Amino acid sequence: MTNNLTAKVIIITGTSSGIGKACANLLASQDSQVVLVDINQEKLDNTVAEIKKNINNSANIFGLTLNVCDEAAMKEMTAQTLAKFGRIDCLIASAGILRIGNNLRTVIDTPLSEWETILQTNLTGTFLSNQAVLPAMIAQKQGDTVNLSSVSGRQGRAFDAAYCASKFGIIGFSESLAEEVAAYGIRVQTILPDAVDTPLWD
Numbered sequence: 441m442t443n444n445l446t447a448k449v450i451i452i453t454g455t456s457s458g459i460g461k462a463c464a465n466l467l468a469s470q471d472s473q474v475v476l477v478d479i480n481q482e483k484l485d486n487t488v489a490e491i492k493k494n495i496n497n498s499a500n501i502f503g504l505t506l507n508v509c510d511e512a513a514m515k516e517m518t519a520q521t522l523a524k525f526g527r528i529d530c531l532i533a534s535a536g537i538l539r540i541g542n543n544l545r546t547v548i549d550t551p552l553s554e555w556e557t558i559l560q561t562n563l564t565g566t567f568l569s570n571q572a573v574l575p576a577m578i579a580q581k582q583g584d585t586v587n588l589s590s591v592s593g594r595q596g597r598a599f600d601a602a603y604c605a606s607k608f609g610i611i612g613f614s615e616s617l618a619e620e621v622a623a624y625g626i627r628v629q630t631i632l633p634d635a636v637d638t639p640l641w642d
Contacts, residue, residue: 445467445470445471445472446470446471446594447471447472447473448467448470448472448473448527448529448530449473449474449521449525449526449528449530450467450472450473450474450475450479450529450531450532450634451474451483451517451521451528451530451531451532451569451573452464452467452475452476452531452532452534453476453478453531453532453533453534453535453565454477454478454479454508454533454534454535454536454570454588455476455478455484455487455503455507455534455617456478456480456483456484456486456487456493457483457487457517458533458534458636459478459534459588459633459636460476460478460532460534461487463534464476464487464491464531465494465533465543468491468494468495468500468501469494469495469502469618470547471495471496471550472500472502473500473501473502473525474491474501474502474515475502475503475504475520475521475524475525475576475587475608475641476488476491476501476502476503476504477503477504477505477506477508477509477535477569478503478505478506478519478535479505479506479508479535480505481505481532483538484498484504484505485503487503487603488501488503489532496564499619501527502519502520502521502524502525503564504516504520508533508535508561508566508568508569508639509560509564509565509568510568511568511572514568514569514571514572515572515578516547516567517572517573518572518576520572522576528557528573528576528577528580528581528583529568529583529584530584530585530586531569531573531580531583531584531585531586532585532586532588533565533566533570533575533585533587533588534588535561535562535565535566535569535571536561536562536565536588537557537558537561537603537607538600539554539558539564539600539602540554540557540558544600546598546599547601549600550601553610554602555602558602558603558606559602559605559609561574561604561606562603562606562607562609562610563605563610563613564607566587566588566610566613566614567613570585570587570617571616573585574621577624577626578620578621580625581624582625582626583623583624583625583626583627584626584627585614585617585626585627585628585629586630586631587612587614587627587628587629587630587631588610588612588630588631588633589602589609589614589630589632590602590604590633591610591614591630591632591633591634592607593607593608593609593610593611593630594608594611594632596608603614603631610630611630611632614628614629614630615628617627
């Protein structure tokens with residue numbers, strides 16, 4: 441059987457650790473052309489080097505240090521991917537943060553700056569990364585986006601109101617987008633992981 445992931449161009453955000461990094465490793469092993477996007481250049485460079493060492497064709501791996509919260513950066517992500525590989529088959533929007541620092545906070549004690557940072561990274565980052573790749577997918581008349589929500593996007597949890605709100609928002613956003621782009625052959629899917637053993641959980 442042929443591998444239907446071979447030569448597929450897949451962008452993954454949040455690839456310096458956790459689920460994003462695991463997806464990048466897996467898809468690279470399936471001979472996909474993987475664009476790794478993360479805000480942390482040192483960790484991204486380490487991930488790219490690690491993956492290239494374990495696959496046959498290092499030209500299939502492309503790292504971009506970009507911020508998912510920045511509209512211009514997400515447009516650059518699309519432009520550089522198209523310049524490198526000529527198409528975009530899939531986006532996996534995995535970039536996200538749980539909270540700022542290690543302290544649990546009630547809603548009363550949550551600073552507005554922390555609320556805005558979490559919502560901007562998790563929800564606005566998902567919106568901007570999806571928005572940026574859609575013109576290319578519409579022109580191709582096909583594509584997939586996979587947006588990472590959480591079980592906390594269905595069931596709120598005390599002391600993480602901002603995170604839960606962002607993950608609820610990703611589900612609503614994804615369901616709305618799926619209705620908009622289905623006619624273009626684009627599928628929008630949402631994954632809801634439970635607790636995962638990643639640096640974010642630590």
